[in-house]
Amino acid sequence: METLMIRTQTGSYPIFVGKGLLPRADELIKDVYSSSYIITDSHVAPRYLNELEKTLRNRQVFHYIAEAGEQSKNLAEYNRIITDMLEKKLDRNTCVIALGGGVVGDLAGFVAATYLRGVAFLQMPTTLLAHDSSVGGKVGIDHALGKNLIGAFYPPAAVIYDTATLETLPFRELQSGFAELIKHSLISSPDFYQELKKAIPERSMLTPDAVGSFLIRGISVKAKIVELDEHESGPRKFLNFGHTLGHALEKELGFGTLTHGEGVAVGSLFALKLSEAYYGHPLPVKELAEWYVRLGLPTKVPDGLTAEGLMEQMKYDKKNRDGHYHFVLMKSIGRPETRQVPESLVRGTLFSFMNHMLTD
């Protein structure tokens, strides 16, 4: 097991990473609560819920199983969970445990942040993508008008990441999580990016064991940025690289159609194209696109979407200010910057991005 401590101005918490941690959850959770309330989903529950419940046998343990998928990250599901907790008369000495991927983590975290004005929260991630989502305290739900528009910063008391759970992850979810790991490499260092590309050049090499060796590195990139700027007034925005278009694609296609990582992959290519247009020098867009193709990740805006629809949707991005688009751009790999980008440049680059193959 490896342990990373994340220390911010508002507190600190451990991130435990290793195989076989699920049965050790009770030992790793230091505090004792009157009740544990596990929030999980319909794919994770049959595999891991029983195992977790058994380890928490000394407490009153409840669970809630949401339908798997992004469609559950909304106000209706949030309301059902809060109602269930209230009906069970759970008090403030309750610990909400998120057992699952980023959807469960974001939803359960928002429940924990708001139930009786806040109760303890624990993250137990089970997807590769959740190496990102379980760390840093961003919790929230989607609104019909856009992604993650309702939420809070609410750090967990601990993250317990049993990487053995990645063995049962569908391959598409491994690809999706890998896109966020690539993002962590892109925003941090050309060396990390090249090492990752060399180790996992294509889909047949993308296995839980292969990514396992880079997990701590990815988590460390995230943790260091969060330590500097927990509430996203500055450098934390870099973690949002590729998300402006990515989130718009997820929403416009209908939540759950594209995985989050697939959106981030296409969004990252667009952000690089926009960076080329903004700075006026070439960047390795084709190289990244070719890597995504070998990994089986998308590189294009899916058919059926319009540039104007996406321009409109990107207006909901939380980085924007005073009606202007703000993007995370890349001067070169490992050198992200947040910039206000003129609407005409965003529109022109988007039209061209939608009408040309990057890999030609």
Ligand SMILES: NC(=O)c1ccc[n+]([C@@H]2O[C@H](COP(=O)([O-])OP(=O)(O)OC[C@H]3O[C@@H](n4cnc5c(N)ncnc54)[C@H](O)[C@@H]3O)[C@@H](O)[C@H]2O)c1
């Ligand atoms: N809070 C943050 O900082 C942050 C960061 C990145 C992404 N996110 C959010 O995370 C969400 C995406 O997370 P995700 O990709 O983990 O999606 P997810 O939670 O929907 O999980 C993906 C799929 O895998 C299944 N699954 C999970 N663990 C499994 C396992 N071990 N074995 C078999 N199946 C398993 C789930 O049931 C689901 O069908 C998005 O809503 C995104 O916005 C949040």
Ligand SMILES: O=C(O)C(=O)C[C@@H](O)[C@H](O)[C@H](O)COP(=O)(O)O
């Ligand atoms: O932790 C962050 O900060 C991130 O931006 C990480 C992203 O990968 C993640 O998808 C996050 O949920 C996006 O946040 P949002 O503020 O753009 O909704």
Ligand SMILES: [Zn+2]
């Ligand atoms: Zn993300």
